[in-house]
Amino acid sequence: MAENRKKLLELYRQMVTVRQFETMAGEYFAAGKIPGFIHLSIGQEASSVGVCSCLRPDDYVITTHRGHGHMIAKGADLKRMVAELFGKKDGYCKGKGGSMHIADYSIGILGANGVVAGGLPIITGAGLSIKMRKTDQVAVCFFGDGATNRGPVHEAMNMASIWKLPILFVVENNQWASTTPLEYACSVEDLYVRAAGYNIPGEQVDGNDILAVQKAAEKAVIRARAGEGPTFIENKTYRIKGHYEGDPQKYRTDSEIKKWQDKKDPINRFSRVLFKKRVLSKKIVDQIWSEVQTALNEAITFAENSPFPQPEDAMADLYINS
Amino acid sequence: MTDRIISSSAALAEALHEEMQRDETIFIMGEDLVSHAGVFGQFKGLPEHFPGRIIDTPISEACIAGCGVGAALTGMRPIVDFHFSDFVTCGMDELCNQAAKIRYMSGGQVKLPVVFWCPDGAGLRAAAQHSQSLESWFVHMPGLKVVVPSEPSDVKGLIKSAVRDDNPVMFFQHKKLFAREGPVSEDDYLIPLGRAAVKKEGKDVTLLCYGAGYYLCEEAAEKLAGEKIDAEIVDLRTLKPLDMETIAASIAKTHRAVIVHEACLTGGFGAELAARIQDELFDELDAPVKRVGARDVPIPFSPAMEDFVLPRADDVAAAVHAVTYR
Known part of the structure; x- marks a missing residue:
């Protein structure tokens, strides 16, 4: 019981970490501290944290342009993440990647990917490699509803299925592909049905209910480790922020966004469950939010103190001398 | 050791045989490889010698190329057979946005030991979609290496270096030259990439x-x-x-x-x-x-x-x- 309580609290802490990280990123972007553009996952924390809670450090994850949550949930270092967003030398990619290309190969994060659906063929290769090396690792690819309309998704699902690769295809259906709504761009209302075309078990999950997400992911991970093949999980959720920070969002109404906040918010929902189970109290909530804020402040200080790369550092890291 | 007169195709198969014997992380994936040892017979003998390491794929060039990337990132040394070099167009994202850039974008965290083997060239009356020479596209892409051998002896020494290289290599071999013969040493030799x-x-x-x-x-x-x-x-x-x-x-x-x-x-x-x-x-x-x-x-x-x-x-x-x- 105590063990279970600890696990639940850890899930809560992770979700809060993702939320606080994203909130911080939005603020620092608005303040001009983060160059380029960033895509925030506020409202989708149950998906990233729920799925990654079922993984081991040696399992693989590939994520998307909206990938901060998956990285944090897979164990990425906040300091090096913030430094990368700031374009600093101590960032994960020494400032060469930025928000859309953060990677930490030492903990199985095979990278965020700036190309929509770009991760699926690569995760298929990781799955094939696991099978050839005869380990029981699993490989997870997160992608959005928009990605499911791209060709490589279908090639990847087919190949993963015929070879029974240990892969979790996790679509985070946040209902908007940039400015385009799912009901316009997709031939189906529910994305999980597409898995049937590839003989892959598909399941739709309330993507804002972390325990439901975790349950589905756990089942898929067990299946993958047992060599039974891939699973397709559709986490139905909602993107609270714009496609990118600064998005004028003319394509949707405030009332639509409001519907997914408060009661439907994944952190609020989980905390209600935890209060009921007497796992959380007001005091513990305050403590967790404050501890996360402290960790984040340390990360920001680290990033601010890190130097910018020298211009000529742009010429390094292209080829490796073998 | 003595030189023998063998074809370009035989030189390729011999080189890959030596390399696959040496390093068990090397494998070849692509369309129609097992039953005919490649669509041009270019991998003669390999499917029998290395079962499970010559992998037939569905017709899915984007995913095949991406698999090369994913396998290379996770400890393998894949060789991706593009069937006809013309079909690189179906895998351009995987080649140019992924393979070429992943190491750089990650700040040098990883190596990407993958060879994209592309049979190219005209002269076989194969018309516009099976005859192109597209090497210059990839020369324009920082992060890739580009190898285009001519004689059988070059094929052997260069493919061995390409397979041992920790960077993504585009390897273009002319279809019309597969049967062309020349002297090739029996030795296990390498020709370094970047040497004319x-x-x-x-x-x-x-x-x-x-x-x-x-x-x-x-x-x-x-x-x-x-x-x-x-x-x-x-x-x-x-x-x-x-x-x-x-x-x-x-x-x-x-x-x-x-x-x-x-x-x-x-x-x-x-x-x-x-x-x-x-x-x-x-x-x-x-x-x-x-x-x-x-x-x-x-x-x-x-x-x-x-x-x-x-x-x-x-x-x-x-x-x-x-x-x-x-």
């Missing part, structure tokens, strides 16, 4: 070539010898990295250069090479640099038309005449 070869010494003009262009130059050089024009042939072998040192040494001797490739002329590798020669070796030149390549149309089907658009040894000789005025 002076295949014939000469003093009057430098012929810069690679792949099928080499054989045009060889034929042209013989004709020119009859006219007392002594051509030097430099087979570049690797376009990226490029061996400018060997090129410069040859041009410093001949002061004249003709670049020969089968790819169509406009925007071809010859354009890049000509630019570098005029930039870096202007004072050595006694004549403008000439280029010989295919005409700027898709490869047509009907034999007379295909032959018309492809460069010939006569075109090389004509270009040499144009630069060897006294």
Whole structure:
């Protein structure tokens, strides 16, 4: 019981970490501290944290342009993440990647990917490699509803299925592909049905209910480790922020966004469950939010103190001398 | 050890056999590999010797290329067979946005030991979608290496280096040359990527070539010898990295250069090479640099038309005449 309580609290802490990280990123972007553009996952924390809670450090994850949550949930270092967003030398990619290309190969994060659906063929290769090396690792690819309309998704699902690769295809259906709504761009209302075309078990999950997400992911991970093949999980959720920070969002109404906040918010929902189970109290909530804020402040200080790369550092890291 | 006369195709299979024996993380994936040992029989003997390591795939070029990336990132050394080099178009994101950039974007965290093996070239009456020479597209992509061998001995030494390289390598081998034979050592030897070869010494003009262009130059050089024009042939072998040192040494001797490739002329590798020669070796030149390549149309089907658009040894000789005025 105590063990279970600890696990639940850890899930809560992770979700809060993702939320606080994203909130911080939005603020620092608005303040001009983060160059380029960033895509925030506020409202989708149950998906990233729920799925990654079922993984081991040696399992693989590939994520998307909206990938901060998956990285944090897979164990990425906040300091090096913030430094990368700031374009600093101590960032994960020494400032060469930025928000859309953060990677930490030492903990199985095979990278965020700036190309929509770009991760699926690569995760298929990781799955094939696991099978050839005869380990029981699993490989997870997160992608959005928009990605499911791209060709490589279908090639990847087919190949993963015929070879029974240990892969979790996790679509985070946040209902908007940039400015385009799912009901316009997709031939189906529910994305999980597409898995049937590839003989892959598909399941739709309330993507804002972390325990439901975790349950589905756990089942898929067990299946993958047992060599039974891939699973397709559709986490139905909602993107609270714009496609990118600064998005004028003319394509949707405030009332639509409001519907997914408060009661439907994944952190609020989980905390209600935890209060009921007497796992959380007001005091513990305050403590967790404050501890996360402290960790984040340390990360920001680290990033601010890190130097910018020298211009000529742009010429390094292209080829490796073998 | 002695040299034997074997085909380009046999040289490839022999090299890969040696490499796969040496390193069990190497595997080959692509379409139609197992039953015929590759669509051109280029992997003869390998499916039997290495069961499970020659992998047939569905017709899914984007995913096949991406699999090469994913497997290379996770401890394997894949060789991706593109079936026909023309189909790189179906995997361009995986090649150019992923394979070429992943190491750089990650700040050098990872290596990507993957070879994309692309049978290219015209002359088989295969028409516009099965005959192209697209190497220059990839020379333009930082992060990739580009290898285009000509003779069987080059194929063996270069594919072994490509497989051992920790960077993504585009390896273009001309379909029409698979059956072409030449001396190949039985030794386990490597030809480093980025080293050109002076295949014939000469003093009057430098012929810069690679792949099928080499054989045009060889034929042209013989004709020119009859006219007392002594051509030097430099087979570049690797376009990226490029061996400018060997090129410069040859041009410093001949002061004249003709670049020969089968790819169509406009925007071809010859354009890049000509630019570098005029930039870096202007004072050595006694004549403008000439280029010989295919005409700027898709490869047509009907034999007379295909032959018309492809460069010939006569075109090389004509270009040499144009630069060897006294």
